[in-house]
Amino acid sequence: MNRAFRTAAVIGAGTIGLSWATLFAAHGLTVRVTDPRPDLAEAVDEALATYAPHLAARGLGVTGLADRVHLADGVTEAVRDADVVQENGPERLEFKQDLFATLVRAAPGHALLLSSSSAIPSSAFTRELPDEAAARVLIGHPFNPPHLVPLVEVVPGERTGEDAVLDAVDFYTSVGRTPVVERKEIPGFVGNRLQNALSREAVYLVEQGVVTPEELDTVMTNSLGLRWATVGPFLGSHLGGGPGGYRHMAEHIGASMKQMWAGLGTPSQNEEEQQRLIEAVEKAYGSSTYPELTGARDRRQLAVLAALDGADKEEN
Ligand SMILES: NC(=O)c1ccc[n+]([C@@H]2O[C@H](COP(=O)([O-])OP(=O)(O)OC[C@H]3O[C@@H](n4cnc5c(N)ncnc54)[C@H](O)[C@@H]3O)[C@@H](O)[C@H]2O)c1
CATH class of the missing domain: 1.10.1040.10 (N-(1-d-carboxylethyl)-l-norvaline Dehydrogenase; domain 2)
Known part of the structure; x- marks a missing residue:
């Protein structure tokens, strides 16, 4: 790995952001989370409590997990000492355009700027940025829930730098994901x-x-x-x-x-x-609750991952 990733900013703590935050913390990163939702503290606590056993089952140490996750009062505070920023806000072009304009100003110059965007390519929301800022931005699109499903689609924009692509691959590999770099931006990615x-x-x-x-x-x-x-x-x-x-x-x-x-x-x-x-x-x-359905999904997902690990070990 060319560089160390010690501090991650997670912007937007909905379905995807909360899962990323837990995964990053389980890999030892300091995580700063920001989201205007009024129940942010409760949502983070609940996510850590729900996802920690999943990550323990995947062999990660989860003691002190909560001590590494900090709530930040706004985007500027969240990114002030970030090595990497993972954006997980609403899937709206104007939102991402405004947010990334703030991120390139507020985050340290070396910070890698990643978006979880499902369909909007980064070239679309970096259009107004100067070249050196757009060079740091790219898509890191996960599958839900990103703390369990390994794939991350790494999609550079037209002006993303080659270094940023390599750094993104290093970063996602360092948190146990399987990054795949896609060579062309296409709506919806692969x-x-x-x-x-x-x-x-x-x-x-x-x-x-x-x-x-x-x-x-x-x-x-x-x-x-x-x-x-x-x-x-x-x-x-x-x-x-x-x-x-x-x-x-x-x-x-x-x-x-x-x-x-x-x-x-x-x-x-x-x-x-x-x-x-x-x-x-x-x-x-509809007769099952959301926690019942996600609980059953996550148990089965963990069982599949464990079975594949076992089969791969036998093979090697
Ligand atoms: N849900 C999925 O299956 C999935 C999978 C892969 C990628 N994604 C992508 O991830 C991103 C987030 O999706 P989600 O499903 O977690 O959405 P979500 O609606 O659950 O969460 C979005 C969060 O962004 C917050 N937010 C709004 N304005 C903000 C601001 N100014 N600063 C910080 N946070 C702000 C909202 O309060 C909300 O909590 C989207 O771009 C989506 O396309 C979603």
Whole structure:
């Protein structure tokens, strides 16, 4: 690693920011959190209490975790001695534009400026910044919850410096994440484009009455979800082609695959269909509380991660 990351500023303490803050602290960083929400102190306490056992289960020391997380009164105070800033505010262009204009002024000159933005590329919100400021800004897009799901999409903007990209990769690796650098800015980046391609067909299938939302979820978690935690779509297809690999797969079923792509659905999601879908999802899952559902998800997510660790150890 070229440089040390000792202090992190977490801007915005909603779903994503609280999870990042806990992860960074569990890796020994001093964390300064800021968010105008009136219940910030309670939200941070609750996140630390909920996520610490997850991180302990992943082998991280969590004693003294709370001592490393400090509430800051505003953005300027949060970033004053930051080596790295992770922004997790609302997904609105004007918000990110204003915030990054403040960050480049208020954060130390060496601080790496990262945004969790799900879809807005950094070139869009650094347009007004001078080159040397834009060079420090890039996307570090996580998957929810970032303290458990390893991927971070590192997406440089048009004027992001090569050093900043390397530093971002070092930083995310140092906090146990799996960074992947993406070479071009594209709306939604890679992960959310894949997720949305699948969501579009999932909504279509439910709209058409082929399956209920719960049945669709059962199909996913018992097939593609399991497979894709072990091999990605391309390796999966390479293996699906048998010993002849991807070449055989493409030559053998390439034509029918193209036919299938052409026939994929576009859901209408007009007002009526949207209400029908919301009601169907609420019927499936609405009787459980949010903590019950996230608790079950996190237990299962931890079990998958532990199983993969075990399998990788056996292999080595
Ligand atoms: N939720 C997800 O699954 C997910 C996944 C990956 C990335 N993201 C991205 O992460 C970012 C945050 O998403 P989220 O789901 O945590 O949203 P959220 O609504 O849960 O949290 C946003 C927080 O920003 C705070 N905020 C508003 N103005 C602020 C300011 N001036 N300074 C500091 N904080 C401010 C809000 O009070 C709120 O707590 C978005 O850019 C989103 O696209 C979300």
